[in-house]
Amino acid sequence: MAERLRPVDAVTIGVGMTGSILAKELAAAGLKVVGLERGAGRDTVPDFQSPAMHDELRFAIRKSLMMDTTRETMTVRANVDQTALPLRRISGFLPGTGLGGSMVHWNGQTWRFQIADFIYRTRMEERYGKTFLDPDLAIQDWGVTYDELEPHYDRFEYLCGISGKAGNLNGQLQPGGNPFEGWRSREYPTPPMKEAYCGALFRRAASELGYHPFPMPSANLSQPYTNPEGVSLHACVYCGFCERFGCEHYAKSSPQTIVMPVLLKNPNFELRTGCQVLRITLDNTGRKATGVVYTDAAGHEFEQPAELVLVTAFALNNVRLLLLSGIGKPYDPRTGEGVTGRNYSYQTVSGVDVFYDESVNINPFMASGALGTIIDDFAGDNFDHGPHGFIGGAFIGANMSHGRPIEFHPTPPGTPTWGQAWKDAVIRHYNHTVTLLAHGSSASTRGNYLDLDPTYRDAWGQPLLRMTFEFPENDIRMSAFVTDKMLQIGRAMGGKTVAGAPAKRPYNATIYQTTHNTGGAIMGADPRTSVVNRYLQCWDVPNVFVIGASAYPQNATYNPTGTLGALTYWVADALKTKYLRSPGPLVPT
Amino acid sequence: MTIAPSVLPETSDSAHSGDALAQAVTRPAAIHSQPITYIFFNLDEVEFIEAAVARLIPADDRWPGALEVGVTNYIDKQMGGAWGAGERLYRSGPWQAGTPSQGYQLPLTPAELFRTAIAAINKELAAKGTPFAAMTPANQDAYLKELETTDRDLGGVPAREFFAHLWEATVEGFFGDPVYGGNRDMIAWRMIGFPGAYASYYDVVDKHGIVIDRPPMSLAQDAMGHVHLDPNIPPKLP
Numbered sequence: 138m139a140e141r142l143r144p145v146d147a148v149t150i151g152v153g154m155t156g157s158i159l160a161k162e163l164a165a166a167g168l169k170v171v172g173l174e175r176g177a178g179r180d181t182v183p184d185f186q187s188p189a190m191h192d193e194l195r196f197a198i199r200k201s202l203m204m205d206t207t208r209e210t211m212t213v214r215a216n217v218d219q220t221a222l223p224l225r226r227i228s229g230f231l232p233g234t235g236l237g238g239s240m241v242h243w244n245g246q247t248w249r250f251q252i253a254d255f256i257y258r259t260r261m262e263e264r265y266g267k268t269f270l271d272p273d274l275a276i277q278d279w280g281v282t283y284d285e286l287e288p289h290y291d292r293f294e295y296l297c298g299i300s301g302k303a304g305n306l307n308g309q310l311q312p313g314g315n316p317f318e319g320w321r322s323r324e325y326p327t328p329p330m331k332e333a334y335c336g337a338l339f340r341r342a343a344s345e346l347g348y349h350p351f352p353m354p355s356a357n358l359s360q361p362y363t364n365p366e367g368v369s370l371h372a373c374v375y376c377g378f379c380e381r382f383g384c385e386h387y388a389k390s391s392p393q394t395i396v397m398p399v400l401l402k403n404p405n406f407e408l409r410t411g412c413q414v415l416r417i418t419l420d421n422t423g424r425k426a427t428g429v430v431y432t433d434a435a436g437h438e439f440e441q442p443a444e445l446v447l448v449t450a451f452a453l454n455n456v457r458l459l460l461l462s463g464i465g466k467p468y469d470p471r472t473g474e475g476v477t478g479r480n481y482s483y484q485t486v487s488g489v490d491v492f493y494d495e496s497v498n499i500n501p502f503m504a505s506g507a508l509g510t511i512i513d514d515f516a517g518d519n520f521d522h523g524p525h526g527f528i529g530g531a532f533i534g535a536n537m538s539h540g541r542p543i544e545f546h547p548t549p550p551g552t553p554t555w556g557q558a559w560k561d562a563v564i565r566h567y568n569h570t571v572t573l574l575a576h577g578s579s580a581s582t583r584g585n586y587l588d589l590d591p592t593y594r595d596a597w598g599q600p601l602l603r604m605t606f607e608f609p610e611n612d613i614r615m616s617a618f619v620t621d622k623m624l625q626i627g628r629a630m631g632g633k634t635v636a637g638a639p640a641k642r643p644y645n646a647t648i649y650q651t652t653h654n655t656g657g658a659i660m661g662a663d664p665r666t667s668v669v670n671r672y673l674q675c676w677d678v679p680n681v682f683v684i685g686a687s688a689y690p691q692n693a694t695y696n697p698t699g700t701l702g703a704l705t706y707w708v709a710d711a712l713k714t715k716y717l718r719s720p721g722p723l724v725p726t
Numbered sequence: 727m728t729i730a731p732s733v734l735p736e737t738s739d740s741a742h743s744g745d746a747l748a749q750a751v752t753r754p755a756a757i758h759s760q761p762i763t764y765i766f767f768n769l770d771e772v773e774f775i776e777a778a779v780a781r782l783i784p785a786d787d788r789w790p791g792a793l794e795v796g797v798t799n800y801i802d803k804q805m806g807g808a809w810g811a812g813e814r815l816y817r818s819g820p821w822q823a824g825t826p827s828q829g830y831q832l833p834l835t836p837a838e839l840f841r842t843a844i845a846a847i848n849k850e851l852a853a854k855g856t857p858f859a860a861m862t863p864a865n866q867d868a869y870l871k872e873l874e875t876t877d878r879d880l881g882g883v884p885a886r887e888f889f890a891h892l893w894e895a896t897v898e899g900f901f902g903d904p905v906y907g908g909n910r911d912m913i914a915w916r917m918i919g920f921p922g923a924y925a926s927y928y929d930v931v932d933k934h935g936i937v938i939d940r941p942p943m944s945l946a947q948d949a950m951g952h953v954h955l956d957p958n959i960p961p962k963l964p
Contacts, residue, residue, distance in 0.1 A: 188945045191923035194902045199814065210816045213828055222824040222831055225816040334934040374926035385925075498935045502920055503927035542901040542920045554874065555782045555893060556867065560791070567918035593818060647829040 153238020156449035176235030185383030244506030245356030248695035253518035293702030297390035298362035301354035336510030339535035353509035379506030456657030489637030502540030509536025531577030766806035800899030800908030810837030843888035
């Protein structure tokens with residue numbers, strides 16, 4: 138029997154980026170907030186310090202900051218005719234665990250989505266006609282527009298201190314920035330990072346081909362910065378231990394370096410770590426949440442009553458928690474009915490290696506997670522898809538984030554997989570190779586979705602999440618197109634050998650691609666095709682808000698975190714100015 | 727930076743004349759005469775795995791290979807520790823074979839997998855009369871290639887699965903930090919020019935194409951004492 142605790146105004150399920158920002162805003166507004174974090178508490182000091190943090194084996198290979206798959210994982214399959222099996226280790230995507238969540242181990246690539254991304258179906262049908270889209274595509278409009286989110290993008294970027302160069306200030310194009318981006322109300326808070334050698338080589342070739350290179354917007358800061366909350370970050374030192382690691386230098390934006398110091402000082406907030414939320418409890422109408430049930434690290438079960446439940450876990454866990462709690466009708470791919478689990482999307486990535494002469498020292502280990510030079514010419518809505526027969530696109534760039542040798546030891550095609558010839562090739566190419574990346578969109582389809590697995594369970598006896606996913610044919614065609622463009626740039630970069638291949642079926646959940654798992658609790662204007670309304674409020678249970686990339690109706694070209702930061706402040710604004718004044722549905726049904 | 731190793735492998739065939747049943751086997755290692763004390767692998771397993779990694783990443787006239795830098799020591803310590811016992815491995819049934827896209831689906835821990843597969847290999851080769859360690863290098867390579875590319879049964883472990891585990895562990899031990907027992911003297915890092923656990927390249931990241939000629943640094947050395955203390959950020963969580 139769960140021990141019933143004293144009621145609070147709000148509870149966050151997960152204390153990562155979205156949970157810490159929302160808790161900070163609500164605690165400052167006078168609400169009593171409890172943050173429940175499944176993992177451990179941790180901070181830059183002492184937990185992320187060198188020399189221990191510079192351990193490739195422990196953090197990058199063994200994934201010690203990630204979800205512990207001994208206790209919980211998810212099952213995967215390509216389609217409904219297969220039996221889903223558990224990912225017995227995670228490697229294809231890496232949800233974090235512990236205070237700060239995945240924003241502790243991220244790379245820091247901090248993008249805005251395009252204006253067209255938020256009105257994706259409308260815009261694609263307007264531009265190319267209704268018959269242009271593959272019939273299996275389930276893309277939708279978001280129910281919120283870029284113009285509405287712009288102030289919240291701005292606020293998030295200034296919270297993080299993002300380093301970059303604006304390409305469009307209030308409609309005026311700016312030299313050196315991304316000429317394709319949506320308008321910005323002001324310049325980035327800090328200037329771009331230094332350019333790495335791989336970026337300089339890419340910039341020269343891309344410029345010669347008539348493209349528009351610019352520096353990747355980065356949460357690894359180019360200079361010291363104090364944010365509007367009064368929290369200070371340091372400059373990135375390009376140590377090359379970024380993604381999969383915590384930053385020892387206070388140089389990567391993460392909850393610990395942007396908001397946690399303020400949040401933890403507020404007596405209205407209580408952090409509880411080691412707390413696994415099992416379900417959201419509903420009253421007998423099923424229309425109101427009464428709180429959550431969780432177990433602590435010692436296995437004791439508690440009921441935490443709360444007026445407001447903020448679901449702020451990793452995207453996949455948000456969806457699983459809704460399914461475990463019976464919130465929203467589960468999506469059925471056979472009928473197309475139901476909402477929870479609908480429109481799971483991912484990211485469509487491909488790579489190209491440019492192998493140089495031995496005289497060219499790339500020094501890939503002088504790096505950072507978001508140190509990149511990029512072109513946006515083939516992203517999203519930035520070019521005419523009419524002749525090509527697909528929607529979506531990719532940014533292409535050189536953003537080598539590290540030279541850690543267990544993971545990185547490139548060899549040209551035809552090299553034996555082991556033995557003396559392999560060793561010779563690794564020696565020859567390690568410091569003389571540039572890797573390019575095409576980071577592409579992921580269209581939602583009727584067949585890609587999330588539900589609860591009928592067989593496999595976690596350490597608490599609850600069903601695992603089941604992921605049914607295969608790359609849509611549209612995205613396979615998109616990847617072939619952008620990878621061809623990337624190969625052309627690679628050949629213009631002066632390497633001796635250029636090799637790469639587009640994304641291909643089958644999707645392989647064991648090969649790392651990105652941790653950009655999106656959808657499943659999507660936002661929209663219609664309760665029949667979305668779980669949450671434009672304020673990320675559950676249509677069915679209005680005192681539950683679900684904040685995560687789980688809200689994305691499909692995934693855009695870019696890394697999802699910048700947009701999630703904007704949505705988080707958008708929700709914070711709606712809670713403070715609308716919901717708390719008059720709790721109830723913010724959008725009539 | 728060219729710090730070629732001066733010491734090449736010694737032959738290591740005379741050290742295990744003692745109790746063949748002993749679990750802790752001490753063998754002279756290849757460079758600097760530093761012995762490896764095996765805590766997990768038994769003598770028969772050591773025979774195979776030392777010979778196998780010596781072919782996977784061989785020594786040549788410039789650089790030692792996997793055996794010489796202590797890769798088998800690394801694998802031994804991993805198998806004898808938490809990783810071998812299934813750290814971070816989801817181990818609930820039912821067990822069934824999946825697609826390659828679904829990943830590892832055997833009920834065996836890494837330690838069980840190594841032990842099972844090596845026992846099957848040694849038994850099979852004993853029956854044929856020539857243990858792996860006694861084969862010619864060419865025959866050893868052909869045998870390893872077969873493990874890599876077939877699903878031949880090794881006591882319930884598909885050969886391809888065992889090879890993948892062996893290769894992954896070999897690369898980890900070769901390129902990983904020396905604190906884990908492989909990559910002795912950071913030789914693999916010197917070989918490719920990876921400087922190791924340095925804390926900062928701020929001053930040189932934009933000096934494109936420079937030659938980095940300082941010696942590599944291991945976790946065992948403090949990376950320049952880089953510890954920041956920011957008074958605005960509480961050092962302990964509540």
